[in-house]
Amino acid sequence: MDENIQKFLNSVKVGAKQSRRNMTLYCLLVAQEAHLDFLILDDALSSAALTITETNEAGCVPELKAINKSARKVLMLEGEELVGAKQNRVLNVTVLIAPKSETIIPVSCVEQGRWSYRGRNFHSESRSMSAAMKRRMTESVSANMKRHGSFLANQALVWEEIASKYERMATPRSDTGAMTDLFEAHREACDEYLKAFRPVDRQVGMVVFIDNELAGMELVLKFDAFARLHKKLVHSYVMDALETAPSGRGRKNQPSRAAVDRVLAETIQTVAERRASVGLGQDIRLESDRIAAAGLEFEGQVLQLTVFVREERGRESGKMTV
Numbered sequence: 001m002d003e004n005i006q007k008f009l010n011s012v013k014v015g016a017k018q019s020r021r022n023m024t025l026y027c028l029l030v031a032q033e034a035h036l037d038f039l040i041l042d043d044a045l046s047s048a049a050l051t052i053t054e055t056n057e058a059g060c061v062p063e064l065k066a067i068n069k070s071a072r073k074v075l076m077l078e079g080e081e082l083v084g085a086k087q088n089r090v091l092n093v094t095v096l097i098a099p100k101s102e103t104i105i106p107v108s109c110v111e112q113g114r115w116s117y118r119g120r121n122f123h124s125e126s127r128s129m130s131a132a133m134k135r136r137m138t139e140s141v142s143a144n145m146k147r148h149g150s151f152l153a154n155q156a157l158v159w160e161e162i163a164s165k166y167e168r169m170a171t172p173r174s175d176t177g178a179m180t181d182l183f184e185a186h187r188e189a190c191d192e193y194l195k196a197f198r199p200v201d202r203q204v205g206m207v208v209f210i211d212n213e214l215a216g217m218e219l220v221l222k223f224d225a226f227a228r229l230h231k232k233l234v235h236s237y238v239m240d241a242l243e244t245a246p247s248g249r250g251r252k253n254q255p256s257r258a259a260v261d262r263v264l265a266e267t268i269q270t271v272a273e274r275r276a277s278v279g280l281g282q283d284i285r286l287e288s289d290r291i292a293a294a295g296l297e298f299e300g301q302v303l304q305l306t307v308f309v310r311e312e313r314g315r316e317s318g319k320m321t322v
Contacts, residue, residue: 028205
């Protein structure tokens with residue numbers, strides 16, 4: 001049990017339930033947000049406060065350079081997609097970039113068939129890696145940190161996950177096998193789901209169930225930041241819900257508020273480890289027989305946290321359901 005995480009999660013209240021077909025989420029609310037000013041990735045890039053490029057002309061698959069030209073910090077979430085330059089990437093970890101700084105950030109390739117410039121700078125999209133893909137990447141990064149002290153992910157695993165998702169969603173593979181092409185192929189179906197989910201007042205997170213099983217928990221402890229990130233975070237779960245939506249599984253019963261309380265309680269009981277982050281603050285990793293979580297803490301405040309049920313252990317000990 002970790003004192004900071006316990007205090008943080010004990011302050012979280014379970015709010016409204018929102019559902020669409022086989023996907024249900026509960027809004028997570030707090031009375032007081034984090035005392036920290038920052039830009040989110042999309043806003044920083046669109047305003048040119050932040051530039052993200054290859055590390056040099058030749059490029060390096062697992063690393064990019066983030067140049068923050070503003071006087072404000074910039075928050076980039078694990079799984080957010082960066083499009084352009086020599087190939088599309090996703091963030092391996094959540095990073096808080098210092099003002100007026102250059103930071104080398106750890107990334108994974110999500111476009112296996114391209115290694116040529118498509119513009120010099122990266123831009124972002126209103127989506128991130130699907131939640132199931134992110135869970136596998138989180139476990140991979142946590143394992144590498146234990147063995148090698150590295151924030152790198154297993155690149156072969158990431159490519160394998162994208163290829164498998166193309167197959168599971170019966171989508172013809174694009175020329176470069178890009179994750180963004182897969183998502184674009186299902187844009188209309190995603191938009192139909194997204195209409196059912198809207199951020200509410202004082203929301204900083206959500207617990208998501210797909211087919212009555214826990215898909216994940218997302219928290220960003222800043223009201224305006226969570227509202228701006230809401231669509232992107234929900235989209236990552238919609239991409240997984242679409243895989244089983246036609247089957248009709250999980251629509252008769254919907255997860256109860258008690259199921260959300262169990263998620264919060266089990267996360268509180270999970271052991272946490274901290275390491276210096278790539279940017280500001282400390283990277284947080286939580287692991288138990290069933291829980292795999294990652295996040296960021298800054299000046300004693302839990303700023304961001306993503307929680308999953310570990311894939312294999314979850315099967316062995318029973319998934320968190322209704």
